[in-house]
Amino acid sequence: MSKKREKEPDLKGTLYSVGFLGAFILITWFMAFYLFIDRF
Amino acid sequence: MTTISERAKDLVKVDKRDGKLALAHVYVAFIALAIGGLCGLLQTLVRSGTFTLPWGIGYYQLLTIHGVLLGLILTTYFIFGFQIAAVSRTAGTLTDKQRLYGWIGFWIMTIGTTASSIMILINEASVLYTFYAPLQAHWIFYAGLALVIVGSWIGGAGLISKYVEWRKANPGQPSPLLTFMVVVNLSMWIICSLGVAVEVLFQLLPWSLGWVDKVDVLLSRTLFWYFGHPLVYFWLLPAYMVWYAVIPKIIGGKIFSDSLARLSFILFLLFSIPVGFHHQLTEPGISSFWKFLQVVLTLMVVIPSLLTAFSLFATFEIRGRALGGKGVFGWFKQLPWGDARFVAPFIGMVAFIPAGAGGIINASHQMNQLIHNTIWVTGHFHLTVATTVVLTFFGAAYWLIPHLTGRVLTKQMNRLAIIQAIVWAVGMSIMSGAMHIVGLSGAPRRSDFSTYGGSTQAAEWIPYQVAQAIGGTILFIGIVLIIYIVVNLLWFAPKGETEFPVAEVSEHAEKTPMVLENWKIWLTICIALILFAYTVPVIEIIQNAPPGSKGYKLW
Numbered sequence: 001m002s003k004k005r006e007k008e009p010d011l012k013g014t015l016y017s018v019g020f021l022g023a024f025i026l027i028t029w030f031m032a033f034y035l036f037i038d039r040f
Numbered sequence: 041m042t043t044i045s046e047r048a049k050d051l052v053k054v055d056k057r058d059g060k061l062a063l064a065h066v067y068v069a070f071i072a073l074a075i076g077g078l079c080g081l082l083q084t085l086v087r088s089g090t091f092t093l094p095w096g097i098g099y100y101q102l103l104t105i106h107g108v109l110l111g112l113i114l115t116t117y118f119i120f121g122f123q124i125a126a127v128s129r130t131a132g133t134l135t136d137k138q139r140l141y142g143w144i145g146f147w148i149m150t151i152g153t154t155a156s157s158i159m160i161l162i163n164e165a166s167v168l169y170t171f172y173a174p175l176q177a178h179w180i181f182y183a184g185l186a187l188v189i190v191g192s193w194i195g196g197a198g199l200i201s202k203y204v205e206w207r208k209a210n211p212g213q214p215s216p217l218l219t220f221m222v223v224v225n226l227s228m229w230i231i232c233s234l235g236v237a238v239e240v241l242f243q244l245l246p247w248s249l250g251w252v253d254k255v256d257v258l259l260s261r262t263l264f265w266y267f268g269h270p271l272v273y274f275w276l277l278p279a280y281m282v283w284y285a286v287i288p289k290i291i292g293g294k295i296f297s298d299s300l301a302r303l304s305f306i307l308f309l310l311f312s313i314p315v316g317f318h319h320q321l322t323e324p325g326i327s328s329f330w331k332f333l334q335v336v337l338t339l340m341v342v343i344p345s346l347l348t349a350f351s352l353f354a355t356f357e358i359r360g361r362a363l364g365g366k367g368v369f370g371w372f373k374q375l376p377w378g379d380a381r382f383v384a385p386f387i388g389m390v391a392f393i394p395a396g397a398g399g400i401i402n403a404s405h406q407m408n409q410l411i412h413n414t415i416w417v418t419g420h421f422h423l424t425v426a427t428t429v430v431l432t433f434f435g436a437a438y439w440l441i442p443h444l445t446g447r448v449l450t451k452q453m454n455r456l457a458i459i460q461a462i463v464w465a466v467g468m469s470i471m472s473g474a475m476h477i478v479g480l481s482g483a484p485r486r487s488d489f490s491t492y493g494g495s496t497q498a499a500e501w502i503p504y505q506v507a508q509a510i511g512g513t514i515l516f517i518g519i520v521l522i523i524y525i526v527v528n529l530l531w532f533a534p535k536g537e538t539e540f541p542v543a544e545v546s547e548h549a550e551k552t553p554m555v556l557e558n559w560k561i562w563l564t565i566c567i568a569l570i571l572f573a574y575t576v577p578v579i580e581i582i583q584n585a586p587p588g589s590k591g592y593k594l595w
């Protein structure tokens with residue numbers, strides 16, 4: 001880590017965005033999963 | 041603030057002679073797009089049940105033209121054109137010998153493309169773009185596609201040789217990011233296309249020439265998908281090159297982290313090849329243990345994909361905040377929504393969210409049964425390749441073509457380009473959305489219109505097929521627009537200087553560790569993973585081979 005580094009950039013929006021992305025993937029996956037369990 | 045030396049770097053131009061080579065590839069790519077796009081429209085019309093093809097053209101012939109021209113030719117040619125320009129721009133003008141390799145590669149590919157296309161047009165090769173045995177095409181179709189691959193190796197060798205030359209001249213320094221990424225993509229391409237070369241040379245050619253009667257279908261499909269999955273990453277990685285190395289410059293920002301970008305490319309190299317079984321999950325004859333293992337390796341690509349998503353969000357947020365965006369999401373509004381070079385690839389990125397989620401479902405072993413060979417799959421790859429990749433390529437064309445032709449994208453063309461991207465997004469949402477939904481209720485892909493003997497289930501699919509035709513018609517408007525813009529940029533736009541945007545790395549980023557450029561390590565791991573995932577199952581496939589199949593011509 002370099003010492004003369006200025007303050008870290010604010011990445012709150014990035015954190016939420018990646019969180020939404022993960023949630024979207026999980027939700028769609030579980031929807032397909034229940035369809036699968038239902039049918040097979 | 042840009043310093044004088046940064047300004048000087050912005051004006052670096054791709055050498056005219058290299059530009060000509062790159063442009064030759066771009067021409068072929070857009071000719072393929074125009075013809076293939078028309079076929080796509082006709083397919084959706086046929087499948088809606090309202091249109092019959094004239095002049096004895098068959099549906100499967102049309103579908104083969106569409107798949108080959110768009111899935112294989114448009115992609116490969118645009119990628120080579122882009123990669124040639126990117127290497128020349130960042131690692132320096134090609135030597136005469138490297139450029140000669142490029143031209144030899146181009147002509148071999150083009151002779152191959154022409155030969156295969158003629159065979160499809162005279163209805164000797166309606167075997168769809170995966171050329172699955174036991175459907176059997178004329179041998180010239182296979183030989184032509186083999187030439188496309190051999191040509192790409194020769195052109196690729198010219199670019200790799202430039203990289204080696206750069207490394208020798210700059211010992212101990214990381215290579216330019218774009219050149220590094222091109223070399224990762226080419227390495228993956230060369231390693232994976234060996235599989236399809238073996239399939240064509242040792243199975244399909246002798247069989248279609250009549251030297252042998254029968255073909256081992258399972259082995260041929262296994263070799264195909266050893267190639268087929270990395271193929272889709274070969275399409276995607278150039279889009280990622282634009283996202284990582286070009287888009288930050290277009291929005292006025294910096295690359296979030298050079299090391300992270302390189303690491304994610306290396307992970308794509310490692311986890312894109314030993315995973316072809318995820319296309320064969322319903323195939324009998326491969327034991328479920330090896331399918332499971334390749335499913336696990338497949339899902340490893342979630343890691344570099346999320347790294348990419350994180351890195352892009354961070355690039356956007358840092359830039360948007362620098363422009364005064366406030367709150368958690370205020371930065372979003374600050375992005376350059378009036379710039380087609382940003383908007384088209386951005387829509388592509390958004391499309392990759394449902395596309396990626398769908399991909400995880402497809403790859404989830406038993407759950408593949410839900411969607412296998414349904415038109416869901418077609419909906420899926422029209423999001424991945426036909427939206428994410430293609431819209432990013434369109435966005436790149438808006439600076440690449442004028443850069444190479446010495447012209448500029450005018451305000452009107454920029455506006456039209458934004459409209460083009462929106463039209464594409466609307467058309468594709470309708471078409472691909474309908475394909476996903478109706479696929480879940482069992483509608484098959486690769487099927488001519490049929491009422492299936494009056495089946496009630498098949499009757500329920502028809503409204504969705506009509507929706508696909510509506511989406512397809514809107515998409516075709518998108519094709520007309522993009523061709524109009526490209527023709528303008530090639531021959532009619534006003535003369536001037538256009539920048540080839542290449543972003544700088546953020547001052548916050550850590551120094552790039554050289555281990556990322558140690559090919560001995562990465563290629564060894566790559567080959568070890570391939571041997572691990574494929575050796576035992578391929579031996580089993582060969583040892584327990586069923587009787588081979590003769591060829592079928594069902595069209």
Ligand code: HEM
Nearest residue numbers: 077080081083107110111168169426485486487512515516
């Ligand atoms: C005007 C835009 C487009 C329309 C209307 C369209 C429509 C279609 C339709 C309806 C099918 C499937 C038909 C079936 O399974 O029976 C299809 C297949 C396909 N499309 Fe497109 N498409 C378009 C653009 C693209 C683009 C830009 C690409 C690639 C970059 C692409 C690649 C493919 C491939 C590889 C297939 C599979 C062929 C096969 O199964 O052998 N399409 N398209």
Ligand SMILES: [Cu+2]
Nearest residue numbers: 268269318319
């Ligand atoms: Cu795949």
